[in-house]
Amino acid sequence: HYEVYFLEFYPQPKNIKNHEALEHHIHAYLEDVETLKNKLTHYIGCLKNDLKQVAINKKEISDASDWLKGQVIKVFEGVSTIRGEHRHKGYKFLDSNIIDAEIAETMLSETNPLKKSLTPYGLGFFEKQKDQSFEKAKMFWTETARKNFPQIEGATNEILEKTKSLLYQYLDITTLLL
Numbered sequence: 001h002y003e004v005y006f007l008e009f010y011p012q013p014k015n016i017k018n019h020e021a022l023e024h025h026i027h028a029y030l031e032d033v034e035t036l037k038n039k040l041t042h043y044i045g046c047l048k049n050d051l052k053q054v055a056i057n058k059k060e061i062s063d064a065s066d067w068l069k070g071q072v073i074k075v076f077e078g079v080s081t082i083r084g085e086h087r088h089k090g091y092k093f094l095d096s097n098i099i100d101a102e103i104a105e106t107m108l109s110e111t112n113p114l115k116k117s118l119t120p121y122g123l124g125f126f127e128k129q130k131d132q133s134f135e136k137a138k139m140f141w142t143e144t145a146r147k148n149f150p151q152i153e154g155a156t157n158e159i160l161e162k163t164k165s166l167l168y169q170y171l172d173i174t175t176l177l178l
Contacts, residue, residue, distance in 0.1 A: 017105055019137070026141055027093060033152065
């Protein structure tokens with residue numbers, strides 16, 4: 001479950017800033033979910049091609065496979081859109097809360113020449129913005145992963161369940177009930 005990564009997986013000591021680790025987790029999450037979508041559509045496509053070689057009802061096999069593939073694409077559409085924009089079109093992945101945390105972190109950096117001109121109020125403002133923005137992003141992505149998991153797991157299980165008998169038939173597998 002990715003929610004654990006979003007909640008707990010941050011390096012100690014702080015060689016990597018929390019907002020950087022969170023952004024990495026988000027990229028990994030989007031990539032893994034997209035990979036699962038690709039694996040499922042590939043599985044459906046291979047099964048379709050294999051079954052059409054031996055089935056007499058090729059049209060029904062093709063229609064059913066195409067429908068199932070469409071369902072997979074629909075389930076993963078949101079993730080594919082987000083990931084596709086930044087991966088295939090060259091846009092940087094953006095999360096406004098991570099950007100706010102990054103800006104605040106930059107303002108507080110010892111290498112920032114503007115830091116010494118900040119008042120204690122300004123320093124406190126950026127410290128608070130860094131922490132709050134990171135927490136908002138972390139909670140958003142934790143909740144997103146938590147909400148998506150049942151749908152992703154359900155879709156995966158449904159596809160495997162719907163195709164199991166066809167796969168067993170094609171591979172000439174007989175199940176034994178004990």
